Amino acid sequence: MAPDTSVARELGIYVCPVCKLGLRQEEGALRCPTCSQAYPIIEGVPDFIREELSLSTDPVLRRMRFIDRMASIYETKLWYPMILKIYGGLHSPSLEQLIDTVSQKVQSTKGRLLDVACGPGTFGRRVASPSKEVFGIDVSMGMLRQGAAYIARENISNVHFARARVEALPFEDGFFDAVLCCGSLHLFADTTVALREMARVMKPAAVLAVFTFGVGHGGILKFRRAREWSRKDHGLHVFERSELERYLTASGFKDFQPEVSGSILTFSARKRAA
Numbered sequence: 001m002a003p004d005t006s007v008a009r010e011l012g013i014y015v016c017p018v019c020k021l022g023l024r025q026e027e028g029a030l031r032c033p034t035c036s037q038a039y040p041i042i043e044g045v046p047d048f049i050r051e052e053l054s055l056s057t058d059p060v061l062r063r064m065r066f067i068d069r070m071a072s073i074y075e076t077k078l079w080y081p082m083i084l085k086i087y088g089g090l091h092s093p094s095l096e097q098l099i100d101t102v103s104q105k106v107q108s109t110k111g112r113l114l115d116v117a118c119g120p121g122t123f124g125r126r127v128a129s130p131s132k133e134v135f136g137i138d139v140s141m142g143m144l145r146q147g148a149a150y151i152a153r154e155n156i157s158n159v160h161f162a163r164a165r166v167e168a169l170p171f172e173d174g175f176f177d178a179v180l181c182c183g184s185l186h187l188f189a190d191t192t193v194a195l196r197e198m199a200r201v202m203k204p205a206a207v208l209a210v211f212t213f214g215v216g217h218g219g220i221l222k223f224r225r226a227r228e229w230s231r232k233d234h235g236l237h238v239f240e241r242s243e244l245e246r247y248l249t250a251s252g253f254k255d256f257q258p259e260v261s262g263s264i265l266t267f268s269a270r271k272r273a274a
């Protein structure tokens with residue numbers, strides 16, 4: 001059977017997350033000619049994570065089986081809207097409003113967008129258009145599988161999924177015209193390491209659009225004790241605005257523009273020119 005050229009083109013975009021060099025396409029895998037590591041393609045999704053995350057010291061990654069299992073309820077009333085209200089406050093924006101806010105930040109962007117920790121493509125597949133090709137990465141194969149089912153059911157093209165960690169993105173330097181990071185920046189073990197790797201794959205002046213949690217006046221996160229407990233037991237980092245601005249500056253970003261509603265923080269920033 002002749003290889004599907006659109007799939008071959010898509011797979012040809014990825015690089016080794018360790019070496020950052022091109023990969024060879026083999027039967028059911030991508031192989032790095034430099035370090036010899038093979039990355040399996042599972043149900044059409046390349047898997048760039050070779051470690052067993054359930055053994056991780058990171059409390060977020062260790063819960064991967066739970067995250068895999070909740071993929072099917074993630075966008076229903078049972079999860080996202082509830083989390084927004086409990087953590088962000090009763091007057092926090094709805095998921096639809098958040099999608100709108102984030103979409104506006106990348107409205108004028110044309111080209112390639114990276115959706116970091118995309119879940120089932122909650123934001124990315126709604127931003128994708130004929131002029132916006134979206135690459136979603138997530139650590140959870142359950143979420144990516146759900147995302148693939150959604151884009152098939154909703155007949156959305158121009159969205160691709162890969163399993164990868166934010167700290168080791170399988171893309172070359174300066175590849176993206178914009179990056180989305182929605183509902184996950186607060187979960188990364190080291191914010192600066194994550195932001196630096198995002199900056200690496202962005203073109204100069206490309207936009208970073210984020211929704212995360214910030215110290216504000218809504219939900220349980222307005223209480224310092226709740227923030228400390230979330231951090232310690234769940235690896236959830238609730239950002240002070242000044243702290244986040246420091247991380248962004250240290251990671252190669254400028255033009256930090258935050259908006260806070262309850263304890264929900266959305267912002268955009270731009271990658272500084274080298």
Ligand SMILES: [Zn+2]
Nearest residue numbers: 016019032035
């Ligand atoms: Zn390699």
